[in-house]
Amino acid sequence: MGLGSTLLLAPLHAREPETVPGWHDDATSRLEALALLQSLNAELLSHPSATLTLERWCGAHHLAPEAKVIAERVQGEDKPLPADAREQLQIGPDEPVRYRRVQLACGGHVLSEADNWYVPARLTDAMNHELDTTDTPFGKVVQPLHFRRQTLSAELLWSPLPPGWENQPTLPASAQAMLTLPHHVLQHRAVLFDQSNRPFSLVVESYTAQVLAFTPPASHRP
Structure with missing residues (x-):
């Protein structure tokens, strides 16, 4: 799975x-x-569904009593289709495209905020109805398409260590404080393809600092 453009969309x-x-x-x-x-x-790069990957992450790190990711739709004005999206979705200028923004949460933790532009004509009527009327995660709704995911960019938006740290004689000294993280720490941009190799969705997923909302490994050591 190759990486292409590293264009990032602003939160x-x-x-x-x-x-x-x-x-x-x-x-x-x-x-x-x-x-x-x-x-x-x-993990996100090696699996087609970000939702299922986050559920495994939630369970492995005990972020909630039940490792179940819920999509909470964010209602409001639609976000404009990115300039190159129609080319990436292989559609003409008049093809209808729908927009869906969700927060993926496990327990009380919002792990990801996703912008999704999709082509309703390439989904079934039942899928479109479920996307319009429920908060079910997009990846779960379209699972029957047996889709594959092509990642266009995958970027760490925050690095815990400064550039070139591996060439320094010592690591940065402790600040004797709590670690401060930006709201978004990782971002992926990807296109989903169905079994006929037709693209049907462009998604930009911004992962939050809450993916680390568990007891750090160092705290378990004596």
Whole structure:
């Protein structure tokens, strides 16, 4: 699965930096945070459904009593279709495209905020009805299409360690404070294709600092 354009879409609203309980601003925690974000990134890149990947992540890290991801729709004005989207979706200038924005949450943690532009003519009537009337995650609704995912970009929006840290004699000193993270830490841009190799959805997924909202590995050591 190759990476193409690294274009990133700006988040809908700017967010203030936030802290995740339990994560101290020290070298060990920063290394662990970087390793975990890279692991999540690899999991997302190797599976077609971000929703199911987040459910596995939620369960493995005990983010909620039940590892179930719920899509909470964000109602409001539609976000404009990106300039290159029609070419990526292989549709003409007059083909209808629908927009859906959701927050994917596990327990009380919003793990991802996703912008999704999809071609309703390439889905079944039942799928379109479910997308219009429920909060069911998009990936679960379109599972019968046995879709594949082509990632266009995958970017860490925040690095716990400064550039070139691996060439320094020591890691950054502890700030004796809690680790501060931006609201979004990782972003993917991808196109979904059905079994006939027709693209039907362009999605931009912005993963939040809440993916690290569990007890850090260092806290388990004596």
